[in-house]
Amino acid sequence: xxxxxxxxxxxxxxxxxxxxxxxxxxxxxxxxxxxxxxxxxxxxxxxxxxxxxxxxxxxxxxxxxxxxxxxxxxxxxxxxxxxxxxxxxxxxxxxxxxxxxxxxxxxxxxxxxxxxxxxxxxxxxxxxxxxxxxxxxxxxxxxxxxxxxxxxxxxxxxxxxxxxxxxxxxxxxxxxxxxxxxxxxxxxxxxxxxxxxxxxxx
Amino acid sequence: xxxxxxxxxxxxxxxxxxxxxxxxxxxxxxxxxxxxxxxxxxxxxxxxxxxxxxxxxxxxxxxxxxxxxxxxxxxxxxxxxxxxxxxxxxxxxxxxxxxxxxxxxxxxxxxxxxxxxxxxxxxxxxxxxxxxxxxxxxxxxxxxxxxxxxxxxxxxxxxxxxxxxxxxxxxxxxxxxxxxxxxxxxxxxxxxxxxxxxxxxxxxxxxxxxxxxxxxxxxxxxxxxxxxxxxxxxxxxxxxxxxxxxxxxxxxxxxxxxxxxxxxxxxxxxxxxxxxxxxxxxxxxxxxxxxxxxxxxxxxxxxxxxxxxxxxxxxxxxxxxxxxxxxxxxxxxxxxxxxxxxxxxxxxxxxxxxxxxxxxxxxxxxxxxxxxxxxxxxxxxxxxxxxxxxxxxxxxxxxxxxxxxxxxxxxxx
Numbered sequence: 001x002x003x004x005x006x007x008x009x010x011x012x013x014x015x016x017x018x019x020x021x022x023x024x025x026x027x028x029x030x031x032x033x034x035x036x037x038x039x040x041x042x043x044x045x046x047x048x049x050x051x052x053x054x055x056x057x058x059x060x061x062x063x064x065x066x067x068x069x070x071x072x073x074x075x076x077x078x079x080x081x082x083x084x085x086x087x088x089x090x091x092x093x094x095x096x097x098x099x100x101x102x103x104x105x106x107x108x109x110x111x112x113x114x115x116x117x118x119x120x121x122x123x124x125x126x127x128x129x130x131x132x133x134x135x136x137x138x139x140x141x142x143x144x145x146x147x148x149x150x151x152x153x154x155x156x157x158x159x160x161x162x163x164x165x166x167x168x169x170x171x172x173x174x175x176x177x178x179x180x181x182x183x184x185x186x187x188x189x190x191x192x193x194x195x196x197x198x199x200x201x202x
Numbered sequence: 203x204x205x206x207x208x209x210x211x212x213x214x215x216x217x218x219x220x221x222x223x224x225x226x227x228x229x230x231x232x233x234x235x236x237x238x239x240x241x242x243x244x245x246x247x248x249x250x251x252x253x254x255x256x257x258x259x260x261x262x263x264x265x266x267x268x269x270x271x272x273x274x275x276x277x278x279x280x281x282x283x284x285x286x287x288x289x290x291x292x293x294x295x296x297x298x299x300x301x302x303x304x305x306x307x308x309x310x311x312x313x314x315x316x317x318x319x320x321x322x323x324x325x326x327x328x329x330x331x332x333x334x335x336x337x338x339x340x341x342x343x344x345x346x347x348x349x350x351x352x353x354x355x356x357x358x359x360x361x362x363x364x365x366x367x368x369x370x371x372x373x374x375x376x377x378x379x380x381x382x383x384x385x386x387x388x389x390x391x392x393x394x395x396x397x398x399x400x401x402x403x404x405x406x407x408x409x410x411x412x413x414x415x416x417x418x419x420x421x422x423x424x425x426x427x428x429x430x431x432x433x434x435x436x437x438x439x440x441x442x443x444x445x446x447x448x449x450x451x452x453x454x455x456x457x458x459x460x461x462x463x464x465x466x467x468x469x470x471x472x473x474x475x476x477x478x479x480x481x482x483x484x485x486x487x488x489x490x491x492x493x494x495x496x497x498x499x500x501x502x503x504x505x506x507x508x509x510x511x512x513x514x515x516x517x518x519x520x521x522x523x524x525x526x527x528x529x530x531x532x533x534x535x536x537x538x539x540x541x542x543x544x545x546x547x548x549x550x551x552x553x554x555x556x557x558x559x560x561x562x563x564x565x566x567x568x569x570x571x572x573x574x575x576x577x578x579x580x581x582x583x584x585x586x587x588x589x590x591x592x593x594x595x596x597x598x599x600x601x602x603x604x605x606x607x608x609x610x611x612x613x614x615x
Binding site (some may be wrong): 007010011028035040045130132133140157160178181 | 246249261310463492
């Protein structure tokens with residue numbers, strides 16, 4: 001009988017512990033939750049439930065929230081991140097002031113980078129990341145996404161043969177025609193590098 | 203007589219030539235010879251195909267029958283060379299076209315000669331005459347079959363069946379052996395006790411109640427239970443396999459696998475920041491402003507992203523990889539400086555419809571990699587002296603560990 005009792009205890013313990021394993025929607029059991037959860041605002045996390053982790057809360061927070069709460073009520077949507085205020089300039093960055101519809105000004109911009117092989121190679125690496133899936137490896141407008149997204153420009157077509165690097169920079173920044181703005185994804189320096197590479201496509 | 207006869211015979215082609223020539227100069231004639239058509243095809247594919255097809259409307263109108271629709275061939279030539287000018291001139295047909303396709307305006311092809319445009323029209327006419335293609339090209343994006351993985355499983359089944367047959371044969375041989383031994387013992391002179399032992403009743407009950415059987419059962423159950431408890435304890439604090447449902451059924455298999463969109467296109471911070479970043483809705487909209495029909499989920503899931511974009515409401519994705527706050531990790535250091543592929547830690551993301559935590563993300567897992575991985579020092583002047591110093595002391599290549607990759611305070615501070 002003793003043997004059977006200890007077997008039952010062992011089996012139920014095993015079943016209970018099996019529930020700790022992560023999978024599907026279950027993140028599993030945390031080992032030391034106080035050390036897992038961030039006390040400062042964590043940019044890509046948000047726990048809006050004020051009572052989350054009440055069972056191990058040891059600090060008296062002024063607004064009475066529990067241990068895991070991580071959310072900034074003063075931000076839009078109580079997010080921990082926020083969009084920079086309008087008309088502010090990031091340190092070390094010059095704002096690009098030419099508006100979308102003034103592409104003829106951008107045509108006259110001069111690429112601040114040199115046409116070295118290293119810059120073109122970096123431009124190619126960036127092109128393969130940001131442009132290849134639509135414009136294709138040779139710029140022919142035959143990337144895999146172009147099957148679904150109609151109207152991808154052929155960068156080697158006769159109409160685009162004479163465009164300047166400033167023009168390419170402007171189009172990446174603001175978009176043109178059916179292409180949307182990519183300025184939020186690609187840094188200005190990277191845009192100039194891509195422009196250098198695009199001019200080498202034939 | 204011969205002279206009089208030959209005169210019209212000589213002049214007729216000449217007159218015809220001038221007639222044709224004058225006709226071309228007034229309203230140009232579309233060529234029909236194969237050379238012009240193939241030249242037109244090359245030009246069409248290189249310049250027009252982005253926005254136009256012959257039989258279907260894309261960004262611009264379908265081009266089949268354009269010569270009948272448009273006012274004249276001359277009009278087409280002037281429009282192709284400079285659409286904005288023709289529209290601005292107040293041309294009725296051009297304005298109607300522009301109104302229909304607003305705000306998109308056709309790119310000006312000022313480098314085209316009249317002949318180029320006529321060749322393109324020749325190609326369009328030839329294609330239009332063929333009629334729309336009846337059979338669609340083979341379905342796009344067919345899943346890549348991984349037939350190679352299925353083969354060993356079939357062999358495994360065969361091997362198992364073979365083993366079962368061998369075991370059954372062994373059992374039959376054993377039964378024969380036992381009966382042979384019994385017959386042999388019966389021929390000997392045995393005491394009644396010995397005879398009883400040889401012919402002891404062989405029932406299921408005696409086996410179940412035997413000490414040996416109970417010991418084996420208890421041992422097996424206890425061992426399995428012990429293993430389950432240990433596995434359960436080891437899974438505490440480990441989220442490997444966590445694959446939460448997300449507010450939008452986004453599939454990496456479609457985006458990163460089928461359409462080969464680079465990870466960095468959406469995860470913009472991966473080269474420059476601690477976090478790889480989750481893309482904001484404007485990045486999704488770069489494609490989904492036009493693509494509204496999903497491969498797996500139809501329109502409902504893509505409609506969610508459009509709504510989030512239009513109402514400026516962030517999407518509350520469920521975070522999959524929750525590194526404890528006590529450990530510091532930096533994507534840029536690993537991906538940009540170290541040159542590690544995303545898949546090294548995140549697994550075959552490009553095959554996942556729902557993202558799953560692939561790696562353990564335990565300290566032991568980090569440390570193992572830091573011990574084995576060679577430092578990416580190529581083309582990085584920062585490491586030159588360090589590599590020099592290291593090569594004086596050791597013959598093996600410099601690993602992350604040699605650069606302080608096991609120091610506590612690198613990750614815990």
